Amino acid sequence: MTTLLVFADKEDAEEVAETLAERFPDIGAPRVVRETLAGEDDGEDAQWLVVVEGLGERALAEADALAEEYDGWREQG
Template identity: 75%
Template sequence: MTQLLVFGEREDAEEVAGTLGEWFPEAGVPRVLRETLAGEDDAEDAQWLIVVEGLDESALAKVDELVERYDGWRESG
């Protein structure tokens, strides 16, 4: 199942992506993507996303702890 990790700050998303690459090397280093919120003209209102696939429940618990440290959240897709 695909998981979206959402952050308000690019630096946070990039740091989490690097950590995930270290923790789960078989998945490679996830890419950080920018998503502009609908109806927003201000670039500062963008969210930063990491797309993660193929992690089991025990791995997702670890990911959740990491994401929360950076004031982010996880959405299942």
């Protein structure tokens, strides 16, 4: 299952991706991807996604806590 963690700031997304990779090495390296909001012309309005595959229950709870800590949220892909 693909999990998407959404953040407003690129640095936050990168830090969360690194933290998840360190804590759960079996998931591999999460990808950080820029997503421009539909209908927005300004690049400042982009969201940053951390794309993670195969999170178990414990890792998912950790991802939720990290997302909340960095003012982000989780979406299932």
